[in-house]
Amino acid sequence: MKSGALHCAGKELRVRLRDRWALLMWLLVPLTIGGMITALSDGGQPQPTAQLLVVDEDDSLISGFLISALGQTGDAELIQAESVSRQEGQERIEAGDASALLIVPEGFGDAVLNEQPSVLQLITNPAQQILPSIVEEFLSVLTDAVFYLHRVFGNELKIITAQIDALAPGESEVFADPMIAQLGVAINNAAETLVEYLDPMALELAAAEDEAEEASGLTFALVFFPGIIFIGMLFAAQGLSDSFWKERESGTLRRTLVSPLSLTEIFLGKLLSGAGLLFLLSAAMTTIGFVYHGLSPASWLPAVLWLTLSGLVLYGLMSLVQLIAPTRKSASLITSILIFPLMMIGGAFFPFEALPDWLKTIGIWVPNGYLLERLKAYLFYDGGINALATSLPYALAMAGLLWMLCAWRLKAFAGRAE
Amino acid sequence: MIVVNELRKQFGQLVAAEDVSFTAKAGQIFGLLGPNGAGKSTTINCIAGLLTPTSGTVSVKGHDVVSDPLGARRTLGVVPQELALYEDLSARENLRFWGGAYGLRGQQLEERVNTVLSQIGLQDRAGDKPENYSGGMKRRLNFGCGIVHQPDVLLLDEPTVGVDPQSRERLLERVRDQVARGACVLYTTHYMEEAEALCDQLVIMDHGKIIASGTMDELREMMGERDVLRVSGRFDGQAVRKAFDGMAGVEVLQVDADVVQLSAETATRRLPELLGALAESGADIQETTLARPNLESLFLLLTGKALRE
Numbered sequence: 229m230k231s232g233a234l235h236c237a238g239k240e241l242r243v244r245l246r247d248r249w250a251l252l253m254w255l256l257v258p259l260t261i262g263g264m265i266t267a268l269s270d271g272g273q274p275q276p277t278a279q280l281l282v283v284d285e286d287d288s289l290i291s292g293f294l295i296s297a298l299g300q301t302g303d304a305e306l307i308q309a310e311s312v313s314r315q316e317g318q319e320r321i322e323a324g325d326a327s328a329l330l331i332v333p334e335g336f337g338d339a340v341l342n343e344q345p346s347v348l349q350l351i352t353n354p355a356q357q358i359l360p361s362i363v364e365e366f367l368s369v370l371t372d373a374v375f376y377l378h379r380v381f382g383n384e385l386k387i388i389t390a391q392i393d394a395l396a397p398g399e400s401e402v403f404a405d406p407m408i409a410q411l412g413v414a415i416n417n418a419a420e421t422l423v424e425y426l427d428p429m430a431l432e433l434a435a436a437e438d439e440a441e442e443a444s445g446l447t448f449a450l451v452f453f454p455g456i457i458f459i460g461m462l463f464a465a466q467g468l469s470d471s472f473w474k475e476r477e478s479g480t481l482r483r484t485l486v487s488p489l490s491l492t493e494i495f496l497g498k499l500l501s502g503a504g505l506l507f508l509l510s511a512a513m514t515t516i517g518f519v520y521h522g523l524s525p526a527s528w529l530p531a532v533l534w535l536t537l538s539g540l541v542l543y544g545l546m547s548l549v550q551l552i553a554p555t556r557k558s559a560s561l562i563t564s565i566l567i568f569p570l571m572m573i574g575g576a577f578f579p580f581e582a583l584p585d586w587l588k589t590i591g592i593w594v595p596n597g598y599l600l601e602r603l604k605a606y607l608f609y610d611g612g613i614n615a616l617a618t619s620l621p622y623a624l625a626m627a628g629l630l631w632m633l634c635a636w637r638l639k640a641f642a643g644r645a646e
Numbered sequence: 647m648i649v650v651n652e653l654r655k656q657f658g659q660l661v662a663a664e665d666v667s668f669t670a671k672a673g674q675i676f677g678l679l680g681p682n683g684a685g686k687s688t689t690i691n692c693i694a695g696l697l698t699p700t701s702g703t704v705s706v707k708g709h710d711v712v713s714d715p716l717g718a719r720r721t722l723g724v725v726p727q728e729l730a731l732y733e734d735l736s737a738r739e740n741l742r743f744w745g746g747a748y749g750l751r752g753q754q755l756e757e758r759v760n761t762v763l764s765q766i767g768l769q770d771r772a773g774d775k776p777e778n779y780s781g782g783m784k785r786r787l788n789f790g791c792g793i794v795h796q797p798d799v800l801l802l803d804e805p806t807v808g809v810d811p812q813s814r815e816r817l818l819e820r821v822r823d824q825v826a827r828g829a830c831v832l833y834t835t836h837y838m839e840e841a842e843a844l845c846d847q848l849v850i851m852d853h854g855k856i857i858a859s860g861t862m863d864e865l866r867e868m869m870g871e872r873d874v875l876r877v878s879g880r881f882d883g884q885a886v887r888k889a890f891d892g893m894a895g896v897e898v899l900q901v902d903a904d905v906v907q908l909s910a911e912t913a914t915r916r917l918p919e920l921l922g923a924l925a926e927s928g929a930d931i932q933e934t935t936l937a938r939p940n941l942e943s944l945f946l947l948l949t950g951k952a953l954r955e
Contacts, residue, residue, distance in 0.1 A: 232747075235743070235746045235747065239732070239735070239739075239743045242734075242735060242739060243732055243734045243735060246734040246735070246775075247734060478728070478729070478730060478731070478732075478733070479726050479728035479729065479730030480730045480731070480732060482696065482726060482730065483724060483726055483730040483744075483791075484747065485695075485696060486694040486695060486696060486719060486722060486724045487719060487724075487744070487747040487748060488716055488719050488720050488747065488748060488749065489747050490716075
């Protein structure tokens, strides 16, 4: 029995591995969908950056604050500030070599500290549409920030500026200890007066965040990733299940039935070879996804084994349809039609996170939906390995039931091959 | 080797085989002839274990196909009419699989695969897939897959359908090889000349029953010393039958709008008389052929219809 089953499995694997187009398609379909979703989620393009040329003719503490802040646009790095001379700046902006040119005039710092009007000059590149607007908007926010900085710490800034101005050329900027203490106390007092305005805002922001998603660090592409592998599994299951009809139509099934090989060995051969192929496919797709998304390698093997088991459930489901269908054409049609609702409501094409609650409730009762939801619980949420372990009996029961039904149908199916 | 005893197979109201009995011996080619629907395939499927007889018994080399199916299948080799090959596997891999299915492994399997490749003339193309083969090469490989394990009993179901003359001759030689090593061959074919040239024993079936059996000589005797006159042209069926009605020693085997076949004693000498009668019936005669009685004419005599109908 064992030898015959392995003999059949070896043949099945050889046949399948020769069909390189089918294998390629099973890999390409999910990879293409995954690539498209990733491209949609992050644009797939380099982040555009506004090149801002800055001419600092004031060279004061306040102008220094402003220019430093221009380069602090977070991880996105929307603005890249570069200090240039007025002449270089004008030449480059005329040549279209930057998004904008900012000129901070001499006396800007004094004007701010003395509450006098001052004009910042921003020359934008007319050849660009969006990036100069970003610079303009950000600069507008910064000037407001400078205004409020002055309102809160105006006196302290005056003291610091005066101390710097009093330094002799070449002297290092050293403040006396009493002055540092005085400034520290003044800044602390100012900050305490602001606490009652700032703290409630911070609390409100914290309450508005989705703690689960924040904790898991899920991105749009990552939410799709397990579902995309399930799409590949569904197509692979459909392709594998066609072998029953292929063998019947070519006459090899009939020929095998008159050999000493038993129906059970033929059946086990298909099951074993299917498991092997599904393992290889899920390993390939999972590896790509894990590397791209930077997931923990420790989760790789449980995920691949779960996906293989899921693939066997789907292979069993598709095989059952094939073995019940009266003709190969109808079998192909029914399995093709079946794939799409399974993908749609089973969380593969549209992730459960994006489905309305009522549809999600239905989706997790679909075999692939249940298996996918468990995998996500393991990979992304706080289910841990228990999410898979506690569901393993159900998954095995599903696979067992479907394949037992297939074995039962295969007798009648083979009988029709006479 | 094959003993079929009062076999009956019924599908609902349809009786596909009834009271079929014969014995095929080792070292013998046993021909099973008959038109489509005659019950040949049902009989073969019962022998191969694909169908369970409604009544009667079938045994292969002493193994009852119902009570000991595995024992029976181990002794069998089957070459089906369809090209039952794995198109994605090479000829060598196909032979390996079917040899392995019968328990051959390792060196023994490799030796048998190489021998069969040589016998069927595919050793130079052993690594190619059947999809790249001609029809004749595929037929030879199909045959090779059935003999790779050197079966004691070989069932050949129309093995030369659609095969070029060269491949056919090669295949028939290989069939004779199987008999020479002591195998029992059950052979079905539509090619009467092939059956006549190859078979030691013949059974002719129609409507699920055996209508004639014996050696080729025994079957010829059933026709007596009659020749077969085949005339083509344009005929009025009723007028032809009327023309020969009551004519001594003449039997009308077939009358169609364009063909008439007559079985007649000493037809050579009576040719002017026979053609004259046809002319009087208003026939427009275009071509005539006089032949010794064969399986085709015997079948016509027994059933009134051509074997290929």
